[in-house]
Amino acid sequence: MGFNADLHSRLDEIATLLELTGANKFRVNAFARAARAVESQTKDLSSLDEKDLIAIDGIGMGIASVIRELADSGSIEELEDLRKEVPAGLANVLDIQGLGPKTVRLMWQDLGITDRAGLKKAIDDGSILTLPRMGEKTVENIKAALTFASKSNERLALGIATPIAEAIVERLKKVKGVKQCAFAGSMRRGKDTIGDIDILVSTTKPEEVAEAFCEADDVERVIARGESKCSVRIVVDGNSGRWKSDGKTPPTVGADLKIVPDASFGAALMYFTGSKEHNVRLRERALKKGMTLNEYGLFPDDKSTTESPQSRGVKAVAAKTEEAVYTKLGLPYIPPEIREDAGELDLVETPGFIELADIKSDLHAHTTASDGVMSLTELIQCAIDRGFHTIAVTDHSKSSAQAGGLSVERLRAQRDEIEEARKHFGKKITILAGSEVDILADGSLDYDDEILAWLDIVVASPHAALSQDTKTATKRLLKAIEHPHVNIIGHPTGRLINRRKGLEPAMDEIIAAAVEHDTALEINAHWMRLDLRDTHVRAAVEAGCKIAIDCDDHAPEDFDNLRFGIATARRGWLTPELCVNAWAAKKLHNWLKKKR
């Protein structure tokens, strides 16, 4: 584990343990916020002094010295003390849905419960009922949540969750009385994984929407069903395409429905889209401007503490659209993907981030020659159908034997086939003869330089030895980036979401080298990969690094994954100028030729 990852998990652990000791909640929050701030840093924080550390938003003198303590001594005294004080299994109890710090602390202090096994015992022997405010119904809920938590608590991949949410939205739109319906939450923000599905609806007939939502066939359990809010668990079909199911996909996903008046749809969409941190900042901003913001709208703040403004009939300053609310807060419209309290409130105008329609080429695709299911002509036709001006054929290189990697002889034969296809398809599209060349464990490439120079495009990717330590992995990738014939580094870390952590190279060094050698880094758009991930893209964009967004197509439907790559790109603040797939044909081809 790299220093930053280690620091992140320790700060998070401090926050959790503090919470369980009943510490001041603002102090708890400060550690949790600092942990998040650390997560989005690409610089190795162990090399920074306190002055540079406190420049990071969310880190002050106290936590800066904690970071220095970890860097210098390898441990944090306060954390070690907390670990002695709080039983190790208690954090797992806190993770159970419906149990918060107050209850878990009571269980620990009064009943001596220190882990999930102890909780189960207290439920079985009834001793749990001696706690205050603890009745039969609550115990039933805890019991159900405990059973669920022991099965899985993994977040769902964006690509699995999105079709589920879209199906719900389509279904609810058909319910009588529905005006607007949309999904929100981390899915709308395009995060690579989502915790649950958030659906927002405006309607004249709330009961009918609640019924359609709670009583659908795939609903496994209804957790809450109120007039304006419902919560259910939905059965998931865990098909993950060419990566065989490993049985770890959660069997169900939580889905929340929020029903709002049509006049508040924009404010509600903002509230439900989040992120929580972004919303908190907006509300603070509203207060400073003499207003108060909630999911019903932006209201003048008349300091009444008895009732909410909407229930007293106060007229909203803005509520109908997100644009209106942002405008009244003195902000430009902020795209959902960057609502993370990561500098977006300092924007003075809406940035022109890359969009799906900007993409004019795919530079990473496979055919039946290696492990794809499309013939060469099928692949080309798919690319033409998408309106692309260029498609690169990049089957695997010889070391990827399990994926049918091409020997030099087969590579030459494929090029002959491509020449034929060029005659057949004529000016409709440019077909590039390329390869997805393995970056071997030592950073050398899987074909000789002579072959690499002869290809039209080289995407170099790591496929094996993905557990290397940071230093080795960094050296390995740097060697590939510096290679004179490499155009793009494919899925740079090799991670698979929820499956494999992949390499953890020093990203700032990787990005700096990519800029220096004019090598693009790929956002692999497949939802199992999304590699580069959002935080890496953001750092790359800030450094002026070129980015490729490719679908790594193996089958026709893989082209549809582009939207997930775009979401990741937008989360990284990518504009079309830095994305090679958004360039006009001539500009792209000239760029590729510089390394041939």
Added chain:
DNA sequence: GCCGTTTTCGGCCCGACTGTTTTCAGTCG
């Protein structure tokens, strides 16, 4: 513990739902 275009002290977002209570605490997002 963090933070400041009213502040270096005194704040720190806001509302819904549930289950337990006779008015609200805890949890969640």
